Amino acid sequence: MSRYPAMFHRLSQRGEGAFVPFVMLGDPTAALNESVIEALIEGGADALELGVPFSDPVADGPTIQRAHIRALEAGTGLRSSMQVVTRVRERHPDLPIGLLIYGNVPFAVGLEAFYGLCAASGVDSVLLPDVPVREGDAFSTAARAAGIDAVYIAPPSASADTLDGVARSSRGYVYAVSRVGVTGTERASSTAGLAQSVARLRAEAAAPVMLGFGISTPQQVAEAIAAGADGAISGSAVVRIIEEHVPALLAGGPAGRQRALGALREELVAFVGTMKAATRR
Numbered sequence: 112m113s114r115y116p117a118m119f120h121r122l123s124q125r126g127e128g129a130f131v132p133f134v135m136l137g138d139p140t141a142a143l144n145e146s147v148i149e150a151l152i153e154g155g156a157d158a159l160e161l162g163v164p165f166s167d168p169v170a171d172g173p174t175i176q177r178a179h180i181r182a183l184e185a186g187t188g189l190r191s192s193m194q195v196v197t198r199v200r201e202r203h204p205d206l207p208i209g210l211l212i213y214g215n216v217p218f219a220v221g222l223e224a225f226y227g228l229c230a231a232s233g234v235d236s237v238l239l240p241d242v243p244v245r246e247g248d249a250f251s252t253a254a255r256a257a258g259i260d261a262v263y264i265a266p267p268s269a270s271a272d273t274l275d276g277v278a279r280s281s282r283g284y285v286y287a288v289s290r291v292g293v294t295g296t297e298r299a300s301s302t303a304g305l306a307q308s309v310a311r312l313r314a315e316a317a318a319p320v321m322l323g324f325g326i327s328t329p330q331q332v333a334e335a336i337a338a339g340a341d342g343a344i345s346g347s348a349v350v351r352i353i354e355e356h357v358p359a360l361l362a363g364g365p366a367g368r369q370r371a372l373g374a375l376r377e378e379l380v381a382f383v384g385t386m387k388a389a390t391r392r
Contacts, residue, residue: 115284129319134161155387164182208233208236209237243263274308328348353375
């Protein structure tokens with residue numbers, strides 16, 4: 112059963128929104144990835160969004176594209192990604208875990224087999240950034256059969272028909288995009304029109320709404336919550352912190368690399384803690 116309803120209920124009781132960091136599975140290396148994930152949880156992440164590396168990530172900006180490349184070069188694939196998810200799930204049985212993966216992968220594996228693997232690994236939701244809701248019926252059906260929440264994107268300035276389709280099809284949460292374009296912090300996010308979109312989505316009995324794309328500061332998190340979102344997702348800002356530490360993580364001897372990992376973890380814990388604090392209404 113999805114862990115999202117319990118999380119959103121708990122946060123609502125405390126007067127908080129959710130903060131969900133994104134990290135690429137296998138980044139910066141397969142060996143260091145789980146330590147990175149644990150730092151995000153230690154910092155106060157309410158849930159996780161974990162990316163599976165792909166060779167043509169069309170929805171991502173340069174920062175996350177480079178994370179895809181690093182993870183692929185480290186040998187990370189679908190099976191090894193799911194092994195990481197399984198271990199994280201064993202350590203954190205109540206934490207919602209969402210998977211972000213491009214549609215080619217489940218299509219190539221076979222939808223029934225893919226969503227079955229997700230369920231066996233402890234995944235709660237799957238977001239396919241390149242599959243619009245109008246093309247998602249087969250994915251939704253397979254996800255539902257496996258007990259996985261299908262998450263769809265509500266684009267900025269979407270038509271009423273599109274928002275209604277997203278509302279009807281999304282489970283777990285709805286991913287509301289804050290602006291046109293790809294992921295990244297190079298362009299600011301915007302909450303313009305978000306209140307109207309949230310109202311429309313909720314009128315159609317949608318899952319809670321999370322705002323993503325370009326969320327990189329506590330002020331943007333607070334603005335998303337104030338505009339009616341139930342939480343915020345931050346990806347490129349997290350990945351950029353990891354990227355800045357990559358040279359030190361890969362250079363020198365074991366002692367130097369361990370110091371570099373400690374510095375990275377410390378920065379991630381602090382970043383997540385600051386962003387989480389901004390969700391408190």
